Amino acid sequence: MSLDSFFNPESIAVIGASEDPKKLGYEVFKNLLDFGEKIYPVNKNEEEVLGEKAYKNVSEIEDAVELAVIIVPAEYVPEVIEDFGKNGGKAAVIITGGFREAGREELEKEVLNVAEKHGVRIIGPNTAGVQNTHNRLKATFTREAKKGKIAFLSQSGALGGAMIYKTSARNIGLSKFVNVGNMVDVDFSDLLGYLDGDETTDAIAIYMEGVRKGKKFLNSAKQCSKPIIVLKGGKSESGSKATYSHTGSMAGSPRVYDGIFRQAGIITADSFEEMFAMARAFGQPTPRGNKVAILTNAGGGGVLLSDKIDKHGLQLADLDERTKEELREALPPIASVKNPIDTIASARGKEYEKSVSVIMEDDNVDILIVVHVIPTFTGMSKVEHAEGVIDAVKEKKAVKPIVTSFLADDIAEDSRELLENEGIPCYNSLEAAASGAYALYKYSTGRN
Amino acid sequence: MSLDSFFNPESIAVIGASEDPKKLGYEVFKNLLDFGEKIYPVNKNEEEVLGEKAYKNVSEIEDAVELAVIIVPAEYVPEVIEDFGKNGGKAAVIITGGFREAGREELEKEVLNVAEKHGVRIIGPNTAGVQNTHNRLKATFTREAKKGKIAFLSQSGALGGAMIYKTSARNIGLSKFVNVGNMVDVDFSDLLGYLDGDETTDAIAIYMEGVRKGKKFLNSAKQCSKPIIVLKGGKSESGSKATYSHTGSMAGSPRVYDGIFRQAGIITADSFEEMFAMARAFGQPTPRGNKVAILTNAGGGGVLLSDKIDKHGLQLADLDERTKEELREALPPIASVKNPIDTIASARGKEYEKSVSVIMEDDNVDILIVVHVIPTFTGMSKVEHAEGVIDAVKEKKAVKPIVTSFLADDIAEDSRELLENEGIPCYNSLEAAASGAYALYKYSTGRN
CATH class of the missing domain: 3.40.50.261 (Succinyl-CoA synthetase domains)
Structure with missing residues (x-):
């Protein structure tokens, strides 16, 4: 299955949509209303959300739902995916946190198992979400990015969000934004494959702390015909320790990453400023020399x-x-x-x-x-x-x-x-x- | 003599002040009107400049003139300095270009000789000028910097001017601005000595391409009790060649400069952004360790x-x-x-x-x-x-x-x-x- 259901879905259910402006389920649902008509709020305790009829479950929705955006507490996520998958759902953005990063790896695995059973692909959990500026899809609680040609993938939700503010303020346009979260299913490699075929993307900018499957990443980066620019967090000894406390995963030896980046022809940046400066240069003729x-x-x-x-x-x-x-x-x-x-x-x-x-x-x-x-x-x-x-x-x-x-x-x-x-x-x-x-x-x- | 006449003069003559908005003599005179009342335009061909009575020579001015800002063609500069010096002038900012940088080193030497005879100090020639934000003195054709605590010395007029725009846009305040020009007399070393005693300055930021008297600079930097941050242009092979075409002076071996900077406790920056980031940090308690x-x-x-x-x-x-x-x-x-x-x-x-x-x-x-x-x-x-x-x-x-x-x-x-x-x-x-x-x-x- 292509990842297109994440970026160009026919219809979306927001599971955990809320009337309470202090809740993420409110922000996310409100953000999605710009996208189009087939946006369905799902909430067991509400009749309506922002004037739209609310559903108790995805199964109650008359229409087929392609994408689910999930903001219910972690323990309910497996059953939500079960319901969504049984009803033909294809892709889920799980914003909910409290999985691996909170020591609940088992629950995360359960989510993946249910999803795989139904062929549902997952971005997240513990993600700030996904944006496609070219159709105004904002499955996220962050601000809308400006439309442009740079796909931006971030392994940090907070920095990802901050960079949306920064690129907007500086008139730098993005084509897609993905905060990859815990990458239980869809990871950088999958996204590279998808973005390679995405006409609205000229260059791919990544903030990365670590990948679990180095070989898979190397291969997909090698196959990708578009420029990939990576800002790697945790390159130093101090930074590597900090990565460990942040995501619980080892940042890995800088030399291993350098090797992967070099072999794959990946361009490495030293700061967000440099990463976006590099990504913005593309769409130009290719130089013949230096x-x-x-x-x-x-x-x-x-x-x-x-x-x-x-x-x-x-x-x-x-x-x-x-x-x-x-x-x-x-x-x-x-x-x-x-x-x-x-x-x-x-x-x-x-x-x-x-x-x-x-x-x-x-x-x-x-x-x-x-x-x-x-x-x-x-x-x-x-x-x-x-x-x-x-x-x-x-x-x-x-x-x-x-x-x-x-x-x-x-x-x-x-x-x-x-x-x-x-x-x-x-x-x-x-x-x-x-x-x-x-x-x-x-x-x-x-x-x- | 202290360099205070450059920054806090009692009175100023603008020699080459002009009514023509396309001329530097117009911009400079207009900029100086904010400073105070004792600003005298000098121009052989005008009766009035911007509503102020114009003088043929400094000698005609009834008042004693402490600072001269000079924008007449290069060949007239020696006689202008002669007239100014005879009448008790103390300091001259020579904006006029066309000296050493145009192969006329002899003329530059003549200017220095006349000035020395009368004890007149010189900033320039070929300078974009001087600013003191704390009394709104703008002996320059560039925009007014925001008031603050960083003294900024630049060996490039154009970059110096651009950085005034940049610091203003980013709310970074300067205490003094000096484009040192050809440094026929007052050089970085003299300015360090002066700024060390300047109460409005917390840190000194310098864009430098090269100094002629390395030992003098090292000593004055060592004696200066305030933080000095240097951005050095021409550090690489390519950059060094470019410096040569730019100012006709050798940038010098990077290692020599590194040695001077290290010995003097100078902090080196890699970009204007970094230089101002560093300079802005001061005014804080001193850390005891790293x-x-x-x-x-x-x-x-x-x-x-x-x-x-x-x-x-x-x-x-x-x-x-x-x-x-x-x-x-x-x-x-x-x-x-x-x-x-x-x-x-x-x-x-x-x-x-x-x-x-x-x-x-x-x-x-x-x-x-x-x-x-x-x-x-x-x-x-x-x-x-x-x-x-x-x-x-x-x-x-x-x-x-x-x-x-x-x-x-x-x-x-x-x-x-x-x-x-x-x-x-x-x-x-x-x-x-x-x-x-x-x-x-x-x-x-x-x-x-």
């Missing part, structure tokens, strides 16, 4: 970014003599046409267009990074440089990847929006831009 | 933060048995009272207060980090956990340093403001919190 050209109006930005790309194993491209000649013609006389190319502050949008265009044609360049500091004193338009970059990219039909970093937070917002709308990632920091460029390169080589 | 307690309502946050502190050479504290006992009493039954302490999501503000209070009394703990994920489902107030932390800190009169990370961007803003107002740094990422804690520790050991 040679980077930097175009900037801030000399210091060229210096710092050079340090950052060096750290990632990328190199400054030696520009072709003809490129330098054309840049010399295009730019102000005191501009530096040696890579990093410093246009100096007086260069305008048209000069950016010409420069990007020239650099894109240089065979020595595999990736272009534009580092821009909004000029505050020359009467230039705030967005003319972004427009220049976009015009050049359109003209050249984006033959090579380009990432940009428009520094200066708030006043760069308009430029960022213009660039992102054209599929050109625009970062708020040099480090993020370097990570994005690195991810593109790493993905292109990891697949060879 | 043992960290983590209090969190997100297990995954405890795991990732443990990795981060480990990377910085900090360690998880072994909590005293009595502490664990008291935490067990204070927190929900399934909370984990082993460090990292996981309060679980249902813990409320009062429980945070009690926990912080108990942890602060544990002699095994040197630094406390609170990692908080705003709960989105339990009807709790968004700020009660921040209030709990604040109450505990007040009660204990802040005997040990505490840093916090309230994740989730926008909805955490209110909590962040409350904490910051009480002098408790509150970061938007785990990495920043770890960097802040590390900086406090490093400063405490670097001074031994």
